[in-house]
Amino acid sequence: MCGIFGYTGKRSDGGSVVVDGLKNLEYRGYDSWGVACKTPSGISVSKDIGKISSVDTKQFSYSCCLALAHTRWATHGGVTPENAHPHLSKDGTIAVVHNGIVENHEALRLELLTKGYTFVSQTDTEVIPYCIEEEMKAGHAFPEAVRRACLRFHGRYAILAMHEASGMLVATRTGSPLIVGVGEDGYYIASDIPAFIEHTRTVQYIDDGEMVETDGNSIQFRDILTGTERQKREVRITWTVEQGQKGDFPHFMLKEIMDQKESIARAVNQDDDAIRAVAEAIRSAKGTFLVGCGTAHKACMAAEYFFSVVAEHHVNVCSAGEFKLYHHFLQPESLLIVVSQSGETADVLEAISVAKAKGAKVLAIVNVEGSSVSRAADYTLLINAGPERAVASTKALTGQMSVMLLIAYALKHALHDGKTLLLETSALINDMLNPRYVERIAAIAAKIKSHEDLYIIGKSWHYPMALESAIKIQEVSYVHAEGFAGGELKHGPIALIETGTPCIALLGNDEVTGDMINNATELKARGAMLIGIAPERNAIFDEWLKTPDAGAAQPIVTVIPMQILAYELAVQRGKDPDMPRNLAKSVTVK
Numbered sequence: 001m002c003g004i005f006g007y008t009g010k011r012s013d014g015g016s017v018v019v020d021g022l023k024n025l026e027y028r029g030y031d032s033w034g035v036a037c038k039t040p041s042g043i044s045v046s047k048d049i050g051k052i053s054s055v056d057t058k059q060f061s062y063s064c065c066l067a068l069a070h071t072r073w074a075t076h077g078g079v080t081p082e083n084a085h086p087h088l089s090k091d092g093t094i095a096v097v098h099n100g101i102v103e104n105h106e107a108l109r110l111e112l113l114t115k116g117y118t119f120v121s122q123t124d125t126e127v128i129p130y131c132i133e134e135e136m137k138a139g140h141a142f143p144e145a146v147r148r149a150c151l152r153f154h155g156r157y158a159i160l161a162m163h164e165a166s167g168m169l170v171a172t173r174t175g176s177p178l179i180v181g182v183g184e185d186g187y188y189i190a191s192d193i194p195a196f197i198e199h200t201r202t203v204q205y206i207d208d209g210e211m212v213e214t215d216g217n218s219i220q221f222r223d224i225l226t227g228t229e230r231q232k233r234e235v236r237i238t239w240t241v242e243q244g245q246k247g248d249f250p251h252f253m254l255k256e257i258m259d260q261k262e263s264i265a266r267a268v269n270q271d272d273d274a275i276r277a278v279a280e281a282i283r284s285a286k287g288t289f290l291v292g293c294g295t296a297h298k299a300c301m302a303a304e305y306f307f308s309v310v311a312e313h314h315v316n317v318c319s320a321g322e323f324k325l326y327h328h329f330l331q332p333e334s335l336l337i338v339v340s341q342s343g344e345t346a347d348v349l350e351a352i353s354v355a356k357a358k359g360a361k362v363l364a365i366v367n368v369e370g371s372s373v374s375r376a377a378d379y380t381l382l383i384n385a386g387p388e389r390a391v392a393s394t395k396a397l398t399g400q401m402s403v404m405l406l407i408a409y410a411l412k413h414a415l416h417d418g419k420t421l422l423l424e425t426s427a428l429i430n431d432m433l434n435p436r437y438v439e440r441i442a443a444i445a446a447k448i449k450s451h452e453d454l455y456i457i458g459k460s461w462h463y464p465m466a467l468e469s470a471i472k473i474q475e476v477s478y479v480h481a482e483g484f485a486g487g488e489l490k491h492g493p494i495a496l497i498e499t500g501t502p503c504i505a506l507l508g509n510d511e512v513t514g515d516m517i518n519n520a521t522e523l524k525a526r527g528a529m530l531i532g533i534a535p536e537r538n539a540i541f542d543e544w545l546k547t548p549d550a551g552a553a554q555p556i557v558t559v560i561p562m563q564i565l566a567y568e569l570a571v572q573r574g575k576d577p578d579m580p581r582n583l584a585k586s587v588t589v590k
């Protein structure tokens with residue numbers, strides 16, 4: 001939700017640095033963009049609606065050592081140039097970009113109106129530079145003015161503010177991510193590491209309730225509440241620049257789907273003792289709860305089947321946004337397992353607070369090291385998928401499922417078997433993802449792309465994959481796709497099936513295959529155009545996409561052709577799969 005990036009230091013190309021860096025954060029928001037640069041004649045602001053990726057960086061090649069920029073995902077106020085950030089103080093000497101929501105902005109707006117401020121946007125953000133300006137008028141230096149202004153704001157947010165006269169950059173964090181990149185040539189402050197990874201891989205994390213102030217030569221961390229200084233250690237990031245690049249692929253989504261040739265093996269490359277310790281924690285917990293949002297929630301649903309089928313162990317699964325309702329069931333001996341690619345999802349962070357309030361322990365399964373979720377949890381397992389840039393989550397899902405399948409095997413005291421299975425599965429996926437396979441899926445997409453409704457069925461661990469496939473298709477191709485448990489159809493949804501309606505059946509080679517064939521036959525009898533995604537061909541399939549037989553890892557294999565189908569449907573329908581409308585990656589608002 002919104003990308004923030006600021007730079008201050010010795011470089012004279014600060015404007016280009018922040019614009020280029022923000023192009024790497026566009027997954028966070030892409031309805032509008034804006035840049036503020038300190039120039040000899042004052043703060044120069046450029047902003048507009050549209051994507052920052054289409055902005056020519058050269059226009060910011062003038063000399064500038066202090067700059068900040070923003071990509072927006074609108075919350076308050078429509079998508080207009082006026083509502084785009086940065087927003088300026090009345091005297092034009094302070095520029096602010098902001099992620100999150102100032103919940104009491106209306107009251108502040110009324111107060112500021114009585115003090116002679118006028119508002120040019122409908123955003124909640126515009127109160128921020130005005131409040132800072134008021135504090136400066138009261139005699140406070142810029143960093144202290146920012147701190148004092150922040151004490152007035154309610155809600156979860158990250159703010160980056162620059163001041164012309166002092167040349168200072170100040171960042172504050174209360175709920176939304178902000179990370180400092182420590183370079184040899186200055187300081188980079190961004191919502192996420194890909195913004196500055198080509199300049200430095202040394203970072204310092206800003207924690208909730210903290211602020212930083214820098215003049216480009218040194219940096220101070222402070223507590224927002226008290227203003228007291230805090231010490232921070234530097235951390236080296238393991239992600240490489242190349243991992244976050246598109247390479248020869250037309251889109252990040254396709255690149256990240258193809259990354260699954262290797263990312264599952266990386267997910268499985270866990271420390272055996274750590275996995276066994278997690279299994280032991282689950283075994284001794286009084287109730288284990290798996291939570292996540294969207295795709296990560298579907299990974300948790302699949303894991304429920306892994307724990308049941310592989311380890312015969314009961315776990316509870318819940319969407320993170322609904323977890324509050326579970327607090328009655330939590331005890332200090334309960335275990336919460338939170339699953340999140342970004343590690344910044346607001347509902348997941350709230351679920352952690354709910355569990356912690358009851359004294360329960362929290363395990364995080366995340367992709368982004370050092371993320372808020374990881375730092376709030378008691379233990380973390382990284383899925384090692386590498387940066388995921390497309391809004392639609394693909395390789396993170398299969399990494400999350402792989403780690404949870406591994407834990408299920410460890411719970412059965414068979415960790416080695418789990419590792420072997422997943423490494424064999426990784427090799428099967430490597431073979432499956434060849435150009436002919438993708439062409440075959442593209443041909444199926446071409447046959448169904450003009451249909452506006454599509455249904456996907458699955459049973460057992462393929463049921464969450466049917467739900468996940470529907471999310472993927474909805475979000476990137478805008479086709480109305482719905483996933484169902486195979487047996488549910490005749491309880492209502494089958495009324496929607498007409499002659500030619502595309503329906504997809506996800507099957508493995510397992511105890512529910514026979515039932516699934518029956519469910520698929522029911523669809524076929526109503527005229528459905530039936531696509532089978534399965535290890536074995538069946539006469540009822542109009543189209544068959546073969547998947548390798550991967551035993552308990554079958555749902556990990558099955559979902560991959562569905563990701564490719566979603567991608568192909570998007571591209572063939574003329575949509576940009578990397579930046580679906582209305583969405584942003586990393587949902588930092590509830």
Ligand code: F6R
Nearest residue numbers: 294295296340341342345392393
């Ligand atoms: C869908 C998708 C979202 C995310 C969800 C949780 O493709 O990407 O549904 O899975 O917003 O995000 P994380 O995993 O970052 O917590």
